[in-house]
């Protein structure tokens with residue numbers, strides 16, 4: 001079975017057919033680093049992470065690029081209005097745009113670690129790619145699909161007939177939207193900026209193209225430049241949040257394809273908005289959470305990750321604090337089942353005769369089929385919990401336990417919501433050492449010492465559970 005993914009461009013499920021067999025190139029639109037990353041941003045980033053992990057699970061060699069937008073993203077970017085988000089934050093706080101970018105880039109990277117993200121191979125900053133943006137702008141000017149007015153450079157949408165195809169927006173709609181912000185320099189209200197002249201902007205460069213004046217790049221050109229630099233002119237997968245579809249990705253397609261004459265992206269994938277308490281997250285409604293807000297409430301990174309990834313990326317996902325409590329319980333169920341299997345494998349609990357072969361095969365098959373079906377994580381989790389139930393009621397053999405644990409390790413490798421394999425006992429090592437001493441004492445019929453050790457362990461808040469396969473420690 002091939003992997004089937006929903007392509008936003010064709011609005012269909014399509015088989016993944018990479019340009020180079022066995023390899024996948026993937027670009028994810030990353031954060032704009034003007035504030036702390038919120039959980040809505042992370043729904044999209046975690047979806048990209050799960051996608052990459054599953055592709056690797058399926059044997060693909062993935063090259064993943066996620067950009068850091070640290071310049072050019074306007075507060076009203078859908079109509080090219082407002083000001084650069086970095087500059088706005090600078091005015092608000094009195095700090096420089098560069099300082100702000102540094103702080104929130106670091107914070108984003110910390111959140112990635114906290115949420116168990118496998119780091120993209122490249123995480124370029126837009127401000128490091130001004131020259132590459134200039135090369136594309138130069139070429140678009142030369143080809144006559146971009147034009148310059150008072151130093152500002154615009155892409156001429158009318159010269160790219162496929163404009164609007166990704167978002168499905170028709171011409172009238174686009175023009176009506178664009179007219180909200182009247183810009184007399186534009187030939188067509190839909191045209192978008194590649195370069196903006198501004199010698200007051202904190203982040204400014206000499207125009208990196210012939211005749212270019214001092215200013216800063218438009219947001220869209222950044223992603224085209226960074227994607228092309230690392231992954232070439234055509235890539236297999238490009239992801240983002242659904243709010244990136246228009247205008248950002250529509251513009252990326254236009255400028256990149258006008259520049260290369262080749263298809264830019266094989267499959268476009270977009271994660272749906274996160275709802276919080278059944279409504280769009282907003283600061284004014286008081287339902288706005290950053291990643292650190294959630295961790296400060298005592299939830300762990302994997303609990304948050306679970307709550308943000310448990311539903312397939314295209315389905316509506318309603319986030320609640322109650323959902324985090326549910327995530328905690330679900331994770332604990334998996335951990336308990338794994339712990340019992342570890343004890344059987346380690347000879348600390350009596351093994352049965354069941355090799356679990358069919359159960360394990362069914363779990364692998366169901367998990368894989370769910371993920372191949374456009375990353376249906378909820379189905380993959382259901383397959384995992386069916387497996388938990390089957391393991392719990394089985395009388396697993398040592399080898400059965402070993403193979404079942406490998407299956408859990410694989411599911412963890414893809415979803416990264418269950419944590420590492422639990423140890424058989426979480427008892428402190430000094431108590432485990434005492435338990436071993438007691439075993440020796442009992443074997444030599446030194447009952448006094450054995451009893452004394454039992455008391456010592458009891459005083460430390462643990463109890464000895466004698467089982468056929470040996471004694472183990474449990475919290476008293």
Ligand SMILES: [Zn+2]
Nearest residue numbers: 029030223248
């Ligand atoms: Zn982007």
